[in-house]
Amino acid sequence: DIVMTQSPLSLPVTPGEPASISCRSSQSLLHGRGNHFFDWYVQKQGQSPQLLIYWGFMRASGVPDRFSGSGSGTDFTLKISRVEAEDVGVYYCMQALQTPYTFGQGTKLEIK
Amino acid sequence: EVPVVESGGGLVQPGGSLRLSCAASGYTFSSYWMHWVRQVPGKGLVWVSRINTDGTVTNYADSVKGRFTISRDNAKSTLYLQMNSLTVEDTAVYYCGRDLGGREGYWGQGTLVTVSS
Numbered sequence: 001d002i003v004m005t006q007s008p009l010s011l012p013v014t015p016g017e018p019a020s021i022s023c024r025s026s027q028s029l030l031h032g033r034g035n036h037f038f039d040w041y042v043q044k045q046g047q048s049p050q051l052l053i054y055w056g057f058m059r060a061s062g063v064p065d066r067f068s069g070s071g072s073g074t075d076f077t078l079k080i081s082r083v084e085a086e087d088v089g090v091y092y093c094m095q096a097l098q099t100p101y102t103f104g105q106g107t108k109l110e111i112k
Numbered sequence: 113e114v115p116v117v118e119s120g121g122g123l124v125q126p127g128g129s130l131r132l133s134c135a136a137s138g139y140t141f142s143s144y145w146m147h148w149v150r151q152v153p154g155k156g157l158v159w160v161s162r163i164n165t166d167g168t169v170t171n172y173a174d175s176v177k178g179r180f181t182i183s184r185d186n187a188k189s190t191l192y193l194q195m196n197s198l199t200v201e202d203t204a205v206y207y208c209g210r211d212l213g214g215r216e217g218y219w220g221q222g223t224l225v226t227v228s229s
Contacts, residue, residue, distance in 0.1 A: 096213025101159035
């Protein structure tokens with residue numbers, strides 16, 4: 001199975017400041033079609049996960065442009081340019097290259 | 113309109129069975145691979161199973177292989193998860209997911225399965 005390792009696991013951020021979460025996979029997530037099968041999700045309190053970024057860098061519909069995804073191969077990063085109070089939640093990375101799909105441990109973003 | 117809505121969760125004794133359903137609406141259900149993912153409350157996400165668009169390809173996590181069966185009825189726009197031989201370790205919120213790994217990924221609100229005597 002592909003192991004996904006996120007860091008940090010806890011991320012206190014001051015509103016208006018940037019934030020960054022890293023995710024490393026145990027093998028490359030590059031598919032033969034040229035895309036990375038890699039998503040970022042956020043799960044807010046009491047809710048189901050919501051898609052933020054797919055293919056490693058594409059923002060999902062309706063996601064604010066303060067969220068951006070980057071990376072390739074085995075190393076990926078989610079950046080929030082200016083954190084807002086509504087961004088509080090647990091952020092997960094997920095690989096969809098092969099089954100079983102696997103998730104990172106989750107990064108809990110909180111407001112300072 | 114919510115794209116997917118799960119149902120069928122509840123309390124079941126160890127060794128028992130339960131069938132979860134996921135009703136889709138507002139989009140062409142038959143065009144998407146569908147998934148089940150579970151989450152023990154307060155813990156992380158664990159992928160359970162997936163099925164292709166016409167139901168001919170299925171995959172399972174090792175932890176449920178041989179006990180759970182994923183299926184779909186495209187005429188009814190509904191996804192199912194038949195869960196047999198349940199154990200306390202299967203206790204979790206079960207989410208139905210559309211197109212995980214794709215541009216239209218979406219998760220339902222989940223249904224809680226509690227396995228307890």
